[in-house]
Amino acid sequence: MRRKLIAGNWKMNCLKNEGLALAKAVFDKTNGDLPFDVLICPPMSLLGQIAALPHKIGVGAQDVAVAPKAMGAFTGDVSAEMVKDLGATHTIVGHSERRAMHGETDAVVRAKAERAIDAGLTVVICVGETLAEREAGRALPVVTAQIRGSVPEKATAENCVIAYEPVWAIGTGKVPTTADVAEIHGAVRAELKKVLGTDIADKMRILYGGSVKPSNAKELLSVSDVDGALIGGASLKVEDFWAIAETQF
Ligand code: 13P
Numbered sequence: 001m002r003r004k005l006i007a008g009n010w011k012m013n014c015l016k017n018e019g020l021a022l023a024k025a026v027f028d029k030t031n032g033d034l035p036f037d038v039l040i041c042p043p044m045s046l047l048g049q050i051a052a053l054p055h056k057i058g059v060g061a062q063d064v065a066v067a068p069k070a071m072g073a074f075t076g077d078v079s080a081e082m083v084k085d086l087g088a089t090h091t092i093v094g095h096s097e098r099r100a101m102h103g104e105t106d107a108v109v110r111a112k113a114e115r116a117i118d119a120g121l122t123v124v125i126c127v128g129e130t131l132a133e134r135e136a137g138r139a140l141p142v143v144t145a146q147i148r149g150s151v152p153e154k155a156t157a158e159n160c161v162i163a164y165e166p167v168w169a170i171g172t173g174k175v176p177t178t179a180d181v182a183e184i185h186g187a188v189r190a191e192l193k194k195v196l197g198t199d200i201a202d203k204m205r206i207l208y209g210g211s212v213k214p215s216n217a218k219e220l221l222s223v224s225d226v227d228g229a230l231i232g233g234a235s236l237k238v239e240d241f242w243a244i245a246e247t248q249f
Helices: 016-029 044-051 080-085 096-101 106-118 131-135 139-150 178-196 198-203 214-221 238-246
Strands: 005-009 037-041 058-061 090-093 122-127 160-164 206-209 228-231
Touching (some): 005 238, 016 037, 044 058, 058 122, 080 106, 131 139, 214 228, 214 238
Parallel strands (some): 005 228, 037 058, 090 122, 206 228
């Protein structure tokens, strides 16, 4: 039985006061025993301060450096070791915004995932097709190729989570049908079986992301092979984030 993971990706949002207040509000909600896991991924600027607050959930980065070293001449980059050192438990890699705006290839995403795992972080590897790929009927081959190219051999159900985020559903209010979500998540798990073996693949969590809201969360999270959600916009308001989480009680 895979425990659900409700994850918030704050993206490039929140100045200090707002971010600390949001984190505290989430930490207040998650003080007790929960039947699911919770993760928040604030911007790097606030990660250390937020991770230093008392909390019982995961706190993660949104990216780590691809550089093969823990430290060195990589201006502007923050290594997985540094993220871990701030008290983080997780990091996202390969978000579509980084693939699109920073030209990150599957090879880069895979290398970042390896750095994260080596540093002792749990890595959330994002995959997902564009609208053009979906309309061309290529969503399945695109996503399964991303899995083959982005998931390192050292991935396990403990150190790795997959997030399927159709690019056209991110921030648009559009969501795939539950049948489409089931099809992709099933194909992702089948591909993970080929790459990592049945045992690991059966235990690995596959999140859905893209316009998850309180109004659609229950339905999306009940689709087979959907083991949680990666939430963008709705994770910036504690009421909305918690309303999504509450569908899993
Ligand atoms: P939205 O929930 O705002 O669509 O963003 C999804 C996302 O990109 C999370 O990583």
